[in-house]
Amino acid sequence: MAEEAKAKGNAAFSAGRFEEATRFFSEAIDLAPTNHVLYSNRSAAYASLHKYNESLVDAKKTVEIKPDWSKGYSRLGAAHVGLGSFDEAIAAYKKGLELDPNNEALKSGLADSQSAASRSRAPPSSAPPFGNIFQGPELWAKLTADPSTRGYLQQPDFVKMIQDLQRNPNNMSMYLADQRMMQALGVLLNIKMRSPSPGEMEVPETEEEAEAESEKQPEPEPSKQPEPEPEPEPVVLSEEKEARERKAHAQKEKEAGNAAYKKKDFETAIQHYTEAVELDDEDISFLTNRAAVYLEMGKYEECIKDCDKAVERGRELRSDFKMVARALTRKGTTLAKMAKCSKDYEPAIEAFQKALTEHRNPDTLKKLNDAERAKKELEQQEYFDPQLADEEREEGNECFKQQKYPEAVRHYTQALRRNPKDPRVYSNRAACYTKLGAMPEGLKDAEKCIELDPTFSKGYTRKGAVQFFMKEYDKALETYQEGLKQDPNNQELRDGVRRCIEQINKTNRGDISPEELKERQAKGMQDPEIQNILSDPIMRQVLTDFQENPGSAQEHLKNPQVMNKIQKLVSAGIVQLK
The missing domain is CATH 1.25.40.10 (Tetratricopeptide repeat domain)
Structure with a gap:
């Protein structure tokens, strides 16, 4: 703005x-x-x-x-x-x-x-x-x-x-x-x-709106103390007149090039801009305009050559920094279009960064961000190698067997860099995190494993195990039951269901220490799902009926949804059924 x-x-x-x-x-x-x-x-x-x-x-x-x-x-x-x-x-x-x-x-x-x-x-x-x-x-x-x-x-x-x-x-x-x-x-x-003649009017740049230069006062030649000078010879006046005429002619050629560019007549535009460059080499806009045409034509080498020449000449002439920035941005755009691998983006990124040091243009900044993002994506693609990923996974498995869990995590992580779509590696790393007591990391990997392959039973056993260790027995039970829908005969999932039910029943019977109960209640109160249940007006009425009207409470338990919520409160230690 x-x-x-x-x-x-x-x-x-x-x-x-x-x-x-x-x-x-x-x-x-x-x-x-x-x-x-x-x-x-x-x-x-x-x-x-x-x-x-x-x-x-x-x-x-x-x-x-x-x-x-x-x-x-x-x-x-x-x-x-x-x-x-x-x-x-x-x-x-x-x-x-x-x-x-x-x-x-x-x-x-x-x-x-x-x-x-x-x-x-x-x-x-x-x-x-x-x-x-x-x-x-x-x-x-x-x-x-x-x-x-x-x-x-x-x-x-x-x-x-x-x-x-x-x-x-x-x-x-x-x-x-x-x-x-x-x-x-x-x-x-x-x-x-x-009225001014058409030749005296400024001509806009092609491809980009010309920027007015209010920052730039006219810079006349330095003032000198008056001193007697001989009358100039006619040949000097003739040279000055010729120079003015050449500049005026160059501007007309540029104007003709602009018109041809807008009509997509690129060859004609090139001819006019080339003539303008030959007539006046002190206006780098002729070079940047010609570079824009080469870019449209897909002649990238010619475009870069003109951009480099415009930057070099612009600095010699102390041209407007915005014009130099435009040439550098155009060069970066061309290099980005030529990029075939991640390293090819490096010179493009460098050109955009140099352009931004000349002029902080939002369009240039966007192009820099796009180039950096494209470079990162290509780097990931170039690093992808399923065979090397399998080798890293096997090394991680060996470390896991030897109980070298940190080393196993490093190998599994490297395997995922080589192949981020392998659910087995997420499952294995989740097991490592569980052994190391890093439960949030283990849960995240187990959920990623299920996301990549919902039929892979190991993902459910890993997730259920993490939740069980976190004493979230009701959630672990749901996870194991969901896994059994995918693999009904999986013994590990069945064992998980049995362990969860045993722990939930112990809570129902009050067969746990007061310290453990307090710990489970405090943890349960931090669970957003438990908080939602307790804030539900219907569930508050149900809990009141359990205390004041047991007969009515039994009717509530016939509702599967209410029963499910009651069971979650029991598992969290918030409610005890006797």
Whole structure:
């Protein structure tokens, strides 16, 4: 539920609906109050609404929960900048850089904060054109959230223009001829300029819904102190333009691949994704999408190769951890499909575990649990060997004859691992447990023996013996009688019936010591069946009649069900008939 609310918040943030985003992130925090990412996301949403006090509270909570997470200090710095606390912002960005010295977003934030601090200490000057719209952390959030300007943030020359205006807003006149700058002004001033073209829109991932990245602020190139630079030669501009065109072309190929995938036209989808990879090797979604197609086609080796390449390239580029996790999960899924024995599941389990270290995705966790369960089931099947089970059973029998009962139990247990469906082994181990005085274990094995083979008389003799030793004579009698239904001529079962009747009659005659009677009564009162009989209103009336109206009591005894319950109370020592 928390992940679902977070996803809705991310989507709202990306669409620029910041109030809605804060509501969803708040819902997620209520469900998962120790998730630092949720506070980070809500801090960014509050900053976009210019609610910097609330943003600061969430940023502080983020670093409190996860003090070794550099992005938390980026949020903290942005909130301080919004409040005009530039010295605190500088301290926050520096702390983040101690944790992640190569983080470009932190470097840029530090440079901007230092520049803003210098300006705040400088004498007042004439107001720059358009006021302070290029100041503050909300600048990047607005440009990221609007589809018409989001793509520009991938263009180094545009990012440099924005950085220059952050340092010196008076340079605006230098860039007004650039249509991109006009579009950015429209977004920052909330003026409608034009609708974004299809090429500027994000394309969803195949097979899985694309996850919005509200945690990720745009990471422009690091700010530098202005210094005179020669005019770029035409060839440089041409290369940048060509790079932009290649990226745009790659996105179109990906979109075409997505459409082909949905139509189950896998060969065409492969062609489009391959073209996208060749045009732009900095977007690992092309590789993970192609891996998904290979998985559907049953081309597992190709799928794993693409997943490995996506993970390697993603780490080189410091790509979103969720994308890396997706590649690892897809690899684990493929390895699980390829598994033919229990050991084959080990690399699949390892891949799922690595994916979960990148992103705690519920679907990945389920796949990990399924793989571990399948591995365990195969291990049991691979260990199954009736011949070795018989050998272990025979060794257990020899130990039993020599009265080496613990050793016999070990051999019988090993036999059951080799063949868990042999009722003879359960019967033999029940006999061992009885000799060792482990009555509950012996009873459990005897009942399992009867469950596997209801016609196997040994199961009834084992169970009856355990119950007899536990002084549950009425239950033992029932067990022996049930066994005689399966094997009427079994002498061991007949002897068991005789012994039980003798003990029950001794109780009826009161021919037992007071200590034994008290012990049997205490044990009987713990028996749920005895408790149910005593709580039955009809049986309470019957017992009252035995004491006050013996004639009426005799009539009750003609009822087989009542007689059976009375006999259980007698056997338990609760009632004595004289």
